[in-house]
Each structure stands twice: as structure tokens, then as C-alpha cells.
Amino acid sequence: METKFGGDDPQSRKKLMAMVAVDESDWSFYALSWALDHLFINAPRTVETGERQEGDLWKVTVVHVTEPFHHFLYPAGPGGGTYYGTTSVVESVKKTQEETAAAILSRALQICKHKKVKAETLTMTGDPKDMICQATEQRHVDLLVVGSRGLGMVKRALLGSVSDYCAHHAACLVVIVKPPRGSAPTK
Structure with missing residues (x-):
């Protein structure tokens, strides 16, 4: 059964919003490539530039979530106490996080x-699982595409899985793109 969004007239079609979550892993960029290949498979191209016309049916947002930086440490062992990073350390870490996010989004673009x-592109700060789901709801996303690191059941249960969480909590359809067969997870 084929679903049509608004009929054959390009002017009456509903523009669908796709969101692709990326991080520093190769699997997230594999998922981005997969999404672009499969969402735009029949998209017409402009005569001047050859760019695919995403305006007719799909609009794509690439999202990256940066974990918040906690500027304090709880040391292990006896004695306890809380230690705070100096202002210069905090600023240095925040700057590095911003540069990393910019590099990730630049690679995606x-x-x-x-x-x-x-x-x-969209950059957010917080727990990636929660922020991605929140973004799908706020932006009325129709399709979320996330990569999978290929964790086994035990690692996924212990470490948690952004893709698994999004599959159960996102307010839209979710496609989890698994790594190609024979690939070893990197991160």
C-alpha cells in the first residue's frame, strides 16, 4: 500500500520533516548517508546546480547533542569533598565542546x-536521549534517523542506548540504521 501525502500536486503535498542525529561515531555518519540516499532517491534536481530539491517532500535537520559539562568533581575514596574546576578550565572545556560540535556538524553538512x-543543523546541550526526543516533539518531526553502534544486549542494558531509548520515546517514526555487516564498533 502506497501512502501519498497530499496528492499528486506538488503544491498540495505535506512537507515532511526528517531529523538525523549525529555524534562523533562513524555509525551516526553512516546513518546520515543512509537517510540521504533513501529519502531523496527520486528527488528531482535543479537544472542550475544539480542539487536535489528537498522542498517538495522532505526537510532535513541534522542534530547534535553535547553532554553538559559538570565543573565539579567528586573524588573517590575517603575524605570526600567536592572540587570545582577553575574558570579557565571550565571555559577551555566549553570551548573544546563547541569546536567539537562545530566539526561534527561541518562533517555532516x-x-x-x-x-x-x-x-x-541544530545543536543542543543535555542528555542526548532526552534532547533528541524533545527536539522531535518540538519541531513536529515525522521521521527520526539514528545510528546504532551495534552493542550487544548486555552492553546496551548496562550503557544504555540512545537509539533504543528514542525508538521507545520519540514522538515520531524512528529508523535505526545498523552498521554494515562485518563492521566492528568504534565508539
């Missing part, structure tokens, strides 16, 4: 450019 698809 390069993949989009290579596939001739326009995309917007």
Missing part, C-alpha cells in the same frame, strides 16, 4: 553537500 541535499 559536507556529506549532505556531497549528496546534493540541503540540510539545517
Whole structure:
């Protein structure tokens, strides 16, 4: 059964919002490439630039979530106490996080450019699981695409899985893109 969104007239079609979550892992970029290849498989191209016209059916947002930096430490062992990082350390870490997020999103936009698809980016700070689900709800996303690191059941249970959490809590359809067969997880 084929679903049509608003009929054959391009002007009456509903624009669908896709969101792809990326982090520093190769699997998230594999998921981004997969999404671009499969969402835009039949998208027409403009004559001038050859870019795919995503305006007719899909709009793509690439989201990256940075974990919040806690500027205090709880040392292990006897004595206890809380230690706070100096202002310069806190600023240095925040700057590094911003640079890392910018590099990740830049790499994602390069993949989009290579596939001739326009995309917007979104950076958020917080727990990735919660923030991605929150973003799908706030932005009325129709499809969320996330990569899977290929963790086994035990590791997934102990470490938690962003993709697994999103599959159960996102307010939209979720596609989890698994790594290619024979690939070893990197992160």
C-alpha cells in the first residue's frame, strides 16, 4: 500500500520533516548517508546546480547533542569533598565542546553537500536521549534517523542506548540504521 501525502500536486503535498542525529561515531555518519540516499532517491534536481530539491517532500535537520559539562568533581575514596574546576578550565572545556560540535556538524553538512541535499543543523546541550526526543516533539518531526553502534544486549542494558531509548520515546517514526555487516564498533 502506497501512502501519498497530499496528492499528486506538488503544491498540495505535506512537507515532511526528517531529523538525523549525529555524534562523533562513524555509525551516526553512516546513518546520515543512509537517510540521504533513501529519502531523496527520486528527488528531482535543479537544472542550475544539480542539487536535489528537498522542498517538495522532505526537510532535513541534522542534530547534535553535547553532554553538559559538570565543573565539579567528586573524588573517590575517603575524605570526600567536592572540587570545582577553575574558570579557565571550565571555559577551555566549553570551548573544546563547541569546536567539537562545530566539526561534527561541518562533517555532516559536507556529506549532505556531497549528496546534493540541503540540510539545517541544530545543536543542543543535555542528555542526548532526552534532547533528541524533545527536539522531535518540538519541531513536529515525522521521521527520526539514528545510528546504532551495534552493542550487544548486555552492553546496551548496562550503557544504555540512545537509539533504543528514542525508538521507545520519540514522538515520531524512528529508523535505526545498523552498521554494515562485518563492521566492528568504534565508539
